Amino acid sequence: MGAVLRAGLTLVTGWLTVLFCAGAVQAAPAGPHAPGGPTQFAYLAEQLRRSPVHVSDQIPREVPRSTAPAFAREARRLGVPTYVMVLPHASYGTAADGLLAGVHDRLGRKGLYVALSDTGLEAAQTYGVDLPGTADAVTEAVYAMPYDATPREVLRHFVDVVTSGEAHQRAEEARAAYDDGGLDEPPGLHTDTTERENQSLVTGIAVLGIPLTVLLVTVHALQRRRVRRAAAAGGPVRGPGARGGPQGGGRTAGGRTTGSGRQRPVGGPGPFPRERLLPLMLGAAVLGGLVAFTASQIFDDTTSGDGSRPTAADMRARIDRVSAGLRRDPLYLDPESRSTLDSTERAHLSKRLRELDVPVVIAAVPTPPDDESGGSKELLAKEVHDRLHRNVLMVLADPATGVIELVNYSTLIDDSYLVDRPRDLTYTGPAEEQLGRHLDELLTYVDKAPRARTGGRPYDPPPAADPVEEKALPGLFTGDFEAGMVLGTFAAGLVFGLVVAARALARRLVRRGRPAGRGAGGAAAPSAPDRPTPAWLRRTARQDLDALTAALEASASLPEEARRRAWECLDAAALLIDGDSDGRIDADATPVGLTCAVVLARAGRTAIEEPAAARYVCHRNPLHGAARRPAPGRPAGGPARSLPVCETCQVTPGPVLRLRSPGSGGRGAYAAYPTLTGPLAALGDGVGIDQLTLDVREYFGVH
Structure with missing residues (x-):
């Protein structure tokens, strides 16, 4: 019985020993090679125990600590206990999930743990709560958020995706877009300095280029309209320099000038x-x-x-923390960074620092570019030294990069000796376990340093950029705005030239594409409205007379009959609309006179181009031009007989030409032209062009 009891006690004792050993192993701190280390886990867990949001004091330029309430507001939207950490990217190492797990183990609270950094969302993990879509929201945020999104914007987007109920779908879409090459990099959320310069350039081009283009095009269009109106109101009537017909130029019986006495054209409407x-x-x-x-x-x-704008307290928080730590111990290790020294190394280095006859302190802290010093180790050392208020050789060791910096503040050590130290005492390399050994070697090197008579002091480093001004953008109307205005001027000229060229080309294409009827002899039928306006008559009269004059000047050899008829048509037309002999259409020219001048000018052109077809014009609308074939008709008050018509009216009789009465001032009712006073009415009876020219001469008393 006693043997059995002893055996039972031995078995129970053995099991208890195993359990205690296992508990001791589990409770033992992680070694120096474990990711994160116990100091980092414990410190962050303690911060989250005080507040569910911890914002590091090492990146105040990017994420000020004073913005923690904004992170808390976003976290509360999830509806579950949420713990948010915002640390420098280097503090997570390569295993942000491991950091979350270690912090959760130390904190011992259920909820969603979110790890953010200055580069975006590092990880998110739930412990003891159910929040569907968390993993998909992390994936979607990694693919969809642009590079310049701030941690607060990333958290807001993450919460939006989780609460949308479509986290999986959005994650798959973002991943597919990235894999297909359609989303190389999401567009930025914020305007940077380079983009602002581009905006200033574009604004300068638009501010000057658009108004100048509108001004040039408007002035050009108005000037073109002035030219057309001037032409319609009585533009210059061209006459040949010397008459080559049978009748020479000179004064007529009525005091008018014909032939060579006609005036040359004058200018347009002016500027x-x-x-x-x-x-x-x-x-x-x-x-x-x-x-x-x-x-x-x-x-x-x-x-x-x-x-976000950092406050003065945000900018000095880390300096105060490091300075307070160095007052307590000459060796200070950043608790937010991954542990690079185990307890044995820390104790050994602290002991050696106290035994040196030269005051030396070591601060193992990172210097990210968004810290209070703007990433300057010299400025960080100066700020810490100003708070220590004593002469000291300061050693700054970056646990993330392994860089070691020495700054001597008035200690009796030869500065050149410190500058010429071996390279492995300046840069330890990526192997974090080497930092403790290299720091120990550095202290040995410092202990052997030759002493100087007086202590040196480094030059004060330049101050860091103001965090508010650093984020401020230059004004929109500065920088490249002036260059944009210069480019806008050239762009306006280019656009104006293109507009003018396009309009000219369009007019030419419209003229070419406009269907033209065929007149007598196969020539293109001229424009012939049955109710022409006074403006159209003035413009057409000037154009047709110019065309007849040019044709006469260009015709070196013509049959005598054709030349005589063409010159008589030109002289008769001039009598009708240029009574002042000043080369311009008279202001009081009537619609009947203008129409008769157009008919004569076109008949003169026909006499030059096709003499056989120039004897008669269409009696229904003389503006139709030459007529060869007679058609049954009834002149006003006369018996039915054959009257000349153009080929078009031979097939389908067109409407009779109607003009405004001479005394209506251009605003009266239209009447059939045979009923109006003047030589033109004779064409309604089918008279020929030769008779019309005689009637015009007799009408004006010219023989």
């Missing part, structure tokens, strides 16, 4: 009036102001971040 240009320029200036105002509303960013 664009200044009094009309000034309002257009004012309108262009107003348009430029509107463009500038619109650009300022579109490109309204004033900073390149999410608007």
Whole structure:
């Protein structure tokens, strides 16, 4: 019985020993090679125990600690206990999930744990709670968020995806877009300095280029209209320099000039009036102001971040923490960074620091570019030294990069000796386990340093950039804005030239593509409305007379009959519309006279181009041109007989030409031309062109 009892006690004792040993092994701190190390886990767990959001004091330029309430508001939207850590990217190492697990083990609370850094979302993991879509939201955020998204914006996006109920679908879409090459890099959320310069350039081009283009095109269009109106109101009537027909130029019986006595053409309407240009320029200036105002509303960013501004307390928080730690112990290890020294190495280095006859302190802290010093180790050392208020040789060791920096503040050590130290005492390399050994070797090297008579002091480093001004964007109307205005001027000229060329080409294509009827002899039938307006008559009269004059000047050899008829048509037309013999259409020229001049000018052209078809014109509408074939008709008050018509009216009789009465001032009712006073009415009876020219001469008393 006693043997059995002893055996039972031995077995129970053995099991208890195993359990205690297992518990001791589990509770033992991780070694120096374990990711994160117990110091980092314990420190972060303690911070989250105080507040569910911990923002590192090492990146105040990117994520100020004062923005922690904003992170907390986003986290509360998830509806589960959420613990958020915002640390420098280097603090996570290669296993952010392991850091979350270690912090959760130390904290011992259920919930969602989120790890954010200055580069984005590192990891998110649930412990003891059910939150569907967490893993998919992490994937979607990694693929979809742009490079310049701030941690607060990343967390907001992560929460939006989780609460949308479509986390899996959105994650698959983002992954597919990235795998297919369609999403190389999401567009940025914020405007940076380079983009602001581009905005200024574009704004300068638009502010000057758009109004100037509108001004040039408008002035050109108005000037073209002035030219057309001037031509319609009585543009210059060209006459040949010397008459080659049988009748020479000279004074007529009525005191008029014919032939060579006709005046040469005069200029157009002149330059664009200044009094009309000034309002257009004012309108262009107003348009430029509107463009500038619109650009300022579109490109309204004033900073390149999410608007977070660090306070003075944010900027000095880490300096105060490191300084306080160095007052307690000459060896300070950053608790937010991965542990690089085990307890034995820490104790050994602390002991050696106290035994040196030269005051030396070691601060193993990272220097990210978004810290209070802007990534400057010299400035960090100066800020810490200013708070220590004593002479000291400061050693800054970056646990992330392995770089070791020495800054001597008035200790009696030869500075050149420190500068010439071996390379392995300046850069330890990526192997984190080497940092403790190299720091120990550095202390040995310092202990052997030759002493100087007086202590040196480094030059004060330049101050770091102001965090607010660093994020501020230059004004929209600065920088490349002036260069944009210069480019806008050239662009306006280019666009104006293209517009003018396009309009000219369009007019030419329209003329070529416009269907033209065929007149007598196969020639293209001229434009012949049955109710022409006074403006059309003035413009057409000038054009047709110019064309007849040019044709006469270009015709060196013509049959005598054709030359005589063409010159008689030109002289008769001039009598009708150029009574002042000044080379311009008279202001009081009537619609009947203008129409008769057009008919004569076209008949003269026909006499030159096809003499056989120039004797008669269409009696229904003389503007139709030459007529060869007679058709049954009834002149006013006369018996039915054959009257000349053009080929078109031979097939389908067109409407009779109707003109406004001479005394209506261009605003009266239209009447059939045979009923109106003047030589033109004779064409309704079928008279020929030769008779019409005689009637015109007799009408004006010219023989």
